[in-house]
Amino acid sequence: MSKQRIVVVGNGMVGHKFIDTIIGTDESKYEVITFSEESRLAYDRVQLSYFFSGKTAEDLALTDAAYYEENGIKFVLNDKVVDLDFDNRNVITASGRVESYDKLVLATGSYPFVPPIPGNDQEHCHVYRTIDDLEAITQSGETSKTGVVIGGGLLGLEAGNALVNLGVETHIVEFAPRLMAVQLDDGGGALLKRKIEGLGVHVHTEKATTEIVAGTTSRYRMNFADGSHLETDMIIFSAGIRPQDELARKTGIPIGERGGIVINNHCETGVEDVYAIGECALWENFIFGLVAPGYQMAKVAAAHMHGDSDSEFTGADMSTKLKLLGIDVASIGEVHGKTPGAQSYTYHDEIEQVYKRLIVSADGTKMVGAVLVGDVEAYGTLLQLKLNDMKLPANPSVLILPSSGGEEAAGMGVDALPDTAAICSCFDVSKGDIKNAVVAGCCSMGELKASTKATTGCGGCSALAKQVLDNELSNLGFEVKKDICEHFAYSRQELADIIRVKKIKTFSALLAECGSGIGCEICKPAVASILASYWNAYVLEDEHIGLQDTNDNYLGNMQKDGTYSVVPRIPGGEITPDGLIVIGQVAKEFDLYTKITGGARVDLFGAQLHELPAIWKKLVDAGFETGHAYGKSLRTVKSCVGSTWCRYGLKNSIGFAIDLENRYKGLRSPHKVKFGVSGCTRECAEAQGKDFGLIATDSGWNLYVGGNGGMRPRHGDLFASDLSDEQLRTYVDRIYMFYIRTADRLQRTSVWLENMEGGIEYLREVVINDSLNIATELEAEMETNIENYQCEWKTTIEDPEKLKRFKHYINSTEADTGLAFKVEREQRFPASKKEILIKELS
Amino acid sequence: MEAKSNDTTWTDICPLNDLTPDAGICALFNQQQVAIFLCKQSNSVYAVDNFDPFGEANVLSRGIIGSTADITYVASPLYKQRFNLVTGECLDSEEHKLKTFNVRIENDHIQLKEAS
Numbered sequence: 017m018s019k020q021r022i023v024v025v026g027n028g029m030v031g032h033k034f035i036d037t038i039i040g041t042d043e044s045k046y047e048v049i050t051f052s053e054e055s056r057l058a059y060d061r062v063q064l065s066y067f068f069s070g071k072t073a074e075d076l077a078l079t080d081a082a083y084y085e086e087n088g089i090k091f092v093l094n095d096k097v098v099d100l101d102f103d104n105r106n107v108i109t110a111s112g113r114v115e116s117y118d119k120l121v122l123a124t125g126s127y128p129f130v131p132p133i134p135g136n137d138q139e140h141c142h143v144y145r146t147i148d149d150l151e152a153i154t155q156s157g158e159t160s161k162t163g164v165v166i167g168g169g170l171l172g173l174e175a176g177n178a179l180v181n182l183g184v185e186t187h188i189v190e191f192a193p194r195l196m197a198v199q200l201d202d203g204g205g206a207l208l209k210r211k212i213e214g215l216g217v218h219v220h221t222e223k224a225t226t227e228i229v230a231g232t233t234s235r236y237r238m239n240f241a242d243g244s245h246l247e248t249d250m251i252i253f254s255a256g257i258r259p260q261d262e263l264a265r266k267t268g269i270p271i272g273e274r275g276g277i278v279i280n281n282h283c284e285t286g287v288e289d290v291y292a293i294g295e296c297a298l299w300e301n302f303i304f305g306l307v308a309p310g311y312q313m314a315k316v317a318a319a320h321m322h323g324d325s326d327s328e329f330t331g332a333d334m335s336t337k338l339k340l341l342g343i344d345v346a347s348i349g350e351v352h353g354k355t356p357g358a359q360s361y362t363y364h365d366e367i368e369q370v371y372k373r374l375i376v377s378a379d380g381t382k383m384v385g386a387v388l389v390g391d392v393e394a395y396g397t398l399l400q401l402k403l404n405d406m407k408l409p410a411n412p413s414v415l416i417l418p419s420s421g422g423e424e425a426a427g428m429g430v431d432a433l434p435d436t437a438a439i440c441s442c443f444d445v446s447k448g449d450i451k452n453a454v455v456a457g458c459c460s461m462g463e464l465k466a467s468t469k470a471t472t473g474c475g476g477c478s479a480l481a482k483q484v485l486d487n488e489l490s491n492l493g494f495e496v497k498k499d500i501c502e503h504f505a506y507s508r509q510e511l512a513d514i515i516r517v518k519k520i521k522t523f524s525a526l527l528a529e530c531g532s533g534i535g536c537e538i539c540k541p542a543v544a545s546i547l548a549s550y551w552n553a554y555v556l557e558d559e560h561i562g563l564q565d566t567n568d569n570y571l572g573n574m575q576k577d578g579t580y581s582v583v584p585r586i587p588g589g590e591i592t593p594d595g596l597i598v599i600g601q602v603a604k605e606f607d608l609y610t611k612i613t614g615g616a617r618v619d620l621f622g623a624q625l626h627e628l629p630a631i632w633k634k635l636v637d638a639g640f641e642t643g644h645a646y647g648k649s650l651r652t653v654k655s656c657v658g659s660t661w662c663r664y665g666l667k668n669s670i671g672f673a674i675d676l677e678n679r680y681k682g683l684r685s686p687h688k689v690k691f692g693v694s695g696c697t698r699e700c701a702e703a704q705g706k707d708f709g710l711i712a713t714d715s716g717w718n719l720y721v722g723g724n725g726g727m728r729p730r731h732g733d734l735f736a737s738d739l740s741d742e743q744l745r746t747y748v749d750r751i752y753m754f755y756i757r758t759a760d761r762l763q764r765t766s767v768w769l770e771n772m773e774g775g776i777e778y779l780r781e782v783v784i785n786d787s788l789n790i791a792t793e794l795e796a797e798m799e800t801n802i803e804n805y806q807c808e809w810k811t812t813i814e815d816p817e818k819l820k821r822f823k824h825y826i827n828s829t830e831a832d833t834g835l836a837f838k839v840e841r842e843q844r845f846p847a848s849k850k851e852i853l854i855k856e857l858s
Numbered sequence: 859m860e861a862k863s864n865d866t867t868w869t870d871i872c873p874l875n876d877l878t879p880d881a882g883i884c885a886l887f888n889q890q891q892v893a894i895f896l897c898k899q900s901n902s903v904y905a906v907d908n909f910d911p912f913g914e915a916n917v918l919s920r921g922i923i924g925s926t927a928d929i930t931y932v933a934s935p936l937y938k939q940r941f942n943l944v945t946g947e948c949l950d951s952e953e954h955k956l957k958t959f960n961v962r963i964e965n966d967h968i969q970l971k972e973a974s
Contacts, residue, residue, distance in 0.1 A: 503925075534900075534924060536922070536924030537940075540924070541922070561880075562898075564922075565922065569920065574935055574936065578920075820876065826876055826885050826894075834916045
């Protein structure tokens, strides 16, 4: 049998999804060729805005030529299909190319609607759809002070974000009386407007632009129907999309009254063997402008071609949850009062700027829709209620009211969800799938991710997935054993409690109290860290030496050849020229490899054990302190210069960063801890990627907790907004000590927070509302730590007894003869075995 | 500072109180690097080659000592492989075995002798 020839017109997200699905079925049966008028293969348009935060076209790519070639997919770029010949089953391109098809798929997408305003076609007027558009916008941005987005919908706000990122004064002009008119109600729209204005973006609603003319102070002037006007240097049109149905129109494929290629439940058009999918398709008089329904159509069309006529497209849920300009917004179901007799519950907190409205059926038993602005934590639960048409709890208001006292927020346990409930929509993982994974042996989030991919897409479902996992585990009667090692039948948290409550000061006392054997490389450093956290004693007391990893023991990070790194503390990354000179002189004298790190300080590598005291003597004499790069403790507080120098800085981020670094330096914790402090929402200090992230607002600090770089990057969760300096210190004191008390060994704050029952909401209860009645204790413990701070290197170099250990041999002053170095780029590096051999032979 | 020695006699290395309980030191003995450990609980001393065959560096004296069942071991500070302090065997791989030395406490001094 000869292969079926499939031609796919358009290589956007949906067109690519279709091809990907076909590849996954039975590629030997099909020959696929795809055309695109763009110069690139499919890329992620949903993430388009990340282009402005540094992502490249390659980062956004969904596929590449190699993948298509490997799977026998032919592709033609920069050549638009301009005509179809149904009789002979051919497609004809702009360049005159003719290709035959057995099945034809139209995935031509949509185009941005540009309102017919006189003057809308000038040089610095753009749309927001393709990477090329974004490149043009960036260019205009370079010569613009002010920019306007026409359209305050979802995409318009993204375009607004892009302008903010370009550093131009940003205006959003919307025709309707509120922002995101489709998804939000008046209350939600009003709060969103207020929040966006709080970010310095100007919002103009109920403005109809009548013309764009030459400006007096700026490049253009926009005149509005109400007689007012606005001057701007550039304009982005983002007033909605229209289905790209030009080809269908021209060739007579039936289209809807207001555009869109009409399709049935199998995504077939009115012409035999021609399908349409994605934003160009009109299903039951509706265009779906989101990617998820497009993907569904792609799967349905592929299945139908493959002979599966049971697979149907039956509409899609248009609920959305997203972050726009850093503001959480969500909309579920129907929110415009079109459902007869519907009633609603509204929660509006003007202080915290949170708006939540739950719309229920006339009899109050089923959910109709919901709007969430500022706090979207309830989204997961509400969406499940809606999608599964579940019965509401007796008092539905608990679903949107802030939880109190750590009780389960929604009052609806995950146990109540049906097995069909979609938990991770990115990878289509249902509650039943998780259940099966648990039965097959999954016991942790890590294993669950590996086996089902759940939570690895947008990550929005992680809390829910974790709840389902825990619920399933406990349903099966599992009790997760958390013993730290064979010497103690306790978790790190339990050991920390024992040490704190019984005031145990040494490892041997703890071993006598509740352990066995002599300990090991797992429990010893963990206990040393707890002892240091609570009593902040000098880590090199004889009692503690045998407990520490070599890094803590010799106050430096051991490198691969057994030498150590030397990292002086440079609080906030601020250093005087004299300080830099001293570091340079020391590095030069001891021939240390020198590198500036991502943590805004200078690392010196290759120091031998016996050299460490002399090196540190010089650094300490010059006023430096240890940077604790070797400890599971506070590392760095990264900062921008803030209001001291920057034109945009709202607060003195560098000053505050230095204060924080000095406050928490030396404190041992379950894992290393990093801070970031940004002086404004541009976030140059990348604070959201740190354990504790601070971002200045015009009325205080926003505090983020649980951010992380490294192997699995994670943005911190917003813990509280607009805090004063004092409030901020208090909250960080409490969170930090609570982390030290309750985290597992080597558990970063990100994982700690993810695994915390009740999540950030619970942490807020403990820290802000003191639900466990421990706030005073936590603060007192932090105070003790701060009082007991000492620079370990200063203490060490002042004690000749301690210095005895800083030599390679106990009975000789010789250096380690096993070390060998090579020189590259004028600096010293460890030489490999092979390199040593070559040198000896030559 | 190295004392003279041969295979049959014991060599003085250092006073006992140069050792920190439950931690190691490195000694130079017959042109070899020897890691010596003092375990406080059993008041015993151990001596093995200081060279870590996995990380290929002279660092074992800077590892943490521990126990599993009744075996006392040192864990390398580089990649954490564990070595039996009595036999020199690696608990995590059969490929490597450390050379061991005879070691004793005599008149409050640590003494070493080549294993026979």
